Amino acid sequence: MDSKVLSRREALGLFALAPFAQAQAKADITIKISEVKAEIAKGKVVQTLAYNDTVPGPLLRMKEGREVSVKVVNETTTPEMLHWHGFHIPPNVDGAHEEGTPMIQGKDSRIYTFTPGPSGTRWYHTHAMAGHDLKHGAYTGQFGMVIIEPKSDPARYDKEVPLLLHEWEPSFDSDMAMDVSYKSYSINGRMLGFGTPVRVKPGQRVLFRIVNASATMPHQLALSGHVFKVIALDGNPVAVPGTAEVLDLAPGERVDAIVEMKNPGIWVLGETDDKQRKAGAGIVVEYALAKGRAVWKAPSAKTFDYLKFGKTEKAPAAENTIPIVIEPRSDGNLWAINGKSYPNTDVIRAKPGVRNRMVFDNRTDMAHPVHLHRHTLEITNFVGRETSGVFKDVIMVPPKSKVEADFLAEQAGPSLFHCHQQFHMDFGFMALMRY
Numbered sequence: 001m002d003s004k005v006l007s008r009r010e011a012l013g014l015f016a017l018a019p020f021a022q023a024q025a026k027a028d029i030t031i032k033i034s035e036v037k038a039e040i041a042k043g044k045v046v047q048t049l050a051y052n053d054t055v056p057g058p059l060l061r062m063k064e065g066r067e068v069s070v071k072v073v074n075e076t077t078t079p080e081m082l083h084w085h086g087f088h089i090p091p092n093v094d095g096a097h098e099e100g101t102p103m104i105q106g107k108d109s110r111i112y113t114f115t116p117g118p119s120g121t122r123w124y125h126t127h128a129m130a131g132h133d134l135k136h137g138a139y140t141g142q143f144g145m146v147i148i149e150p151k152s153d154p155a156r157y158d159k160e161v162p163l164l165l166h167e168w169e170p171s172f173d174s175d176m177a178m179d180v181s182y183k184s185y186s187i188n189g190r191m192l193g194f195g196t197p198v199r200v201k202p203g204q205r206v207l208f209r210i211v212n213a214s215a216t217m218p219h220q221l222a223l224s225g226h227v228f229k230v231i232a233l234d235g236n237p238v239a240v241p242g243t244a245e246v247l248d249l250a251p252g253e254r255v256d257a258i259v260e261m262k263n264p265g266i267w268v269l270g271e272t273d274d275k276q277r278k279a280g281a282g283i284v285v286e287y288a289l290a291k292g293r294a295v296w297k298a299p300s301a302k303t304f305d306y307l308k309f310g311k312t313e314k315a316p317a318a319e320n321t322i323p324i325v326i327e328p329r330s331d332g333n334l335w336a337i338n339g340k341s342y343p344n345t346d347v348i349r350a351k352p353g354v355r356n357r358m359v360f361d362n363r364t365d366m367a368h369p370v371h372l373h374r375h376t377l378e379i380t381n382f383v384g385r386e387t388s389g390v391f392k393d394v395i396m397v398p399p400k401s402k403v404e405a406d407f408l409a410e411q412a413g414p415s416l417f418h419c420h421q422q423f424h425m426d427f428g429f430m431a432l433m434r435y
């Protein structure tokens, strides 16, 4: 779809009719977008945009395969877009303007009706562009978790704890306005020490469902005195569940990990980076009857590897190969895909109905969390190592390296491919895929 034409038609109000009819209709879930004052610590208030007046937005539970309708009411005066991240749903409801989902105009509403799937830890967040405006897009509080419950659930745990990471008070590092930094950090909308602790009991198996809802920052987490057992990445069960002292999450990524609670005390689950943790990136985990201050104990190992959770067997061969060359630019855009920056990027052509292989060739000196909408990617080669059985929708491609990942082309219509780092997406790192 030609985005320039669409914006012009929107400017003329040609999309006003359908939303008006929709405004009268009922939905299973209503999400309101409005400006809020969020208290992220005692006396520390940030003004932001949020869903249903809370940061994060409400935890949504959907059933795999059961149709749901969600009414999104935009009480702000600027157009918004709500994306269902990790869902295999049609482009008119996926929540990307570039795919053809209509924007939710200011003071207007839209109903999204779709059949959720696949099951797992998904999330929803704004897909509006921000550019240099740090008061919009993923810099805001517009994010929340969706758990799509499977038709039958084999996972065994005693308690489920959703954790959503975010940063506040963004600013540009320098006059160059190239990189964003933050004054404060939060988990579940509160700085470390100011939220409700995660309350556990000895012997419990606790499932942490973690989303990095950061606009731009990767994070590394550890739970002092405990080890994670990773069971799913981006909501998709891994081939080989395994332990990890630390969890790496790029923007957009999720980790589901079970922790056996067998070290009573009061502990910090937080960023391994001291500066970020001290600026709020953590949450207290408190055993029943434990007394004292929350303790941070740095992990002994700091490496996290996708392939630890994959099989060593090669994935089946793909029938089509799609080269994705990532390069830096300095022409007003920052990044290019196959030599061009969005909106001038070439359409990525996939072969319908078969296994397609994306070959990410990151020629830049930064890692990029690449994200493909409406599909699941299986990592088949990570920096020279072959694997199978690790299914994701965001893959962190290390600097100056190659990563290969396959998807089944079974979702007709356009799908957006982009870097999940908001500042990268907004400055060229985006393309449409079709088949």
Ligand SMILES: [Cu+2]
Pocket (backbone or CB within 6 Å): 367, 368, 369, 419, 420, 421, 424, 425, 429
């Ligand atoms: Cu990037």
